[in-house]
Amino acid sequence: MSGFLSEIAGISGMPFDMFGDGFRIVMLRDAVYAEGIKGIVAFGNERISFKAGKNILEVLGEGLNIKMLSKDDCVIIGKITSVGIK
């Protein structure tokens, strides 16, 4: 399936990571920008988890806050200690 999608992405000139189940994470010093997420799984001041395709994106830190949340993307601010994919 991913091979088919990658071919479509190549033909249409779109980035593959944004095609289908792809997602993108941009990590700044005190913020994380996640694009392509499918929804919140859990959130708190020390842990925020998102569903990203078949994976779970987990942001750990202290004093975490969701600065912006929309259908596809999210900005998390706070003292980030780790970003992981399960």
Next chain:
Amino acid sequence: MLKQYLKIRVTGLNLSRLLNSLTCQGIQISSLAVEKGGSISFCIRVGDRKKLFANIDERCYNVSILQERSPAALGKLMLVRLGLIAGAVLFIAAVIVYSQFVWRISIDGAQVTGVSNVRQILTGQGLKEGVRKSDIDVDRLISALEESPTISKASVRIKGTGVRILLVETLEHQTEIDLGVRRDIVSGADGIVTDILVLSGRAAVKKGQAVRAGQVLIEGIIDNQAGEMLRETRASGRVTVSGHVKAEGVFFTHGSSLVRTGRQKSSQQIMLFGKPFIRAAKAKKLFDLYESETTMQPLFYGQLLPLVKAATVYYECELKITEYDYEERKAELENKLTLEAMSGGNKISIVEKHSYITESGGGYLMKLYFTTENIFE
């Protein structure tokens, strides 16, 4: 761009499901924070309010609007509180009235003239703090400032409630030359004119002409082609006069000098108004040959009375005959005579020098003949 936001608090179970449902409906959530007691607060756009309440099941969640953040909300608040409107109107009116006057005057570049003097000029022209801006005549201010002899250029700029005065000063206050006063260029030495350049005035001599000291070289006159004098002026130009100067002197190859033997005697006396008042210690019989040194010291109460203690020391000396080198003495006298010859003119340069030495009275007589060039301008 100012947007209107609603700050909302939601309490209930499975809040992440609610958030996912809201975002799937296209509601953008911002500033989401987890509060104590399991509730969350977040902001949404005012336009999404209906969508939000349509998606929240009131049986599962408690929703409360905490704040409405918008310029319109501020307007509503002001309508409720008339005092705020009155205050805002008064504030705006005060700002408008305040901006009609000058409250700050800054002066730059008045190093020579002085800020206080410039302020005096400005005050004389009616510019001071508290004056209406419409009453300021910038052109009149500039001309009044430029009348000052130390100010060459002035600019006045009104910006906001301030007036900025920028000055350009003359570096040195130059004395004005009165062109009406006549001035001639006069020769300071005898000789022959070898070069003449007239910048202003009329040439009184020609090239090759012999001139005497005191003779006018360039007259301070401006005339027409017919030779009639139009007006007097300050003569300006450069005249070179070539002349001859003679100098002579005697030098000796031997001389005498006093050498101290080591013996000395001293004498002290008190002086009042510069005259001896009390002779403290009489000098005994002085030496045949001696040198003396006197030191004056004001006494303790010299501030009340002009009393001075003068101490003189006499040193015994003996005569010593010294032989000098011929060439050294000759060069010494030659330099001395040359310097004396050069110090006579305005701008003098020696172009030729001849010297003759003959024996005379135990010494040597040196005669020097200089060919000089005097420049008068």
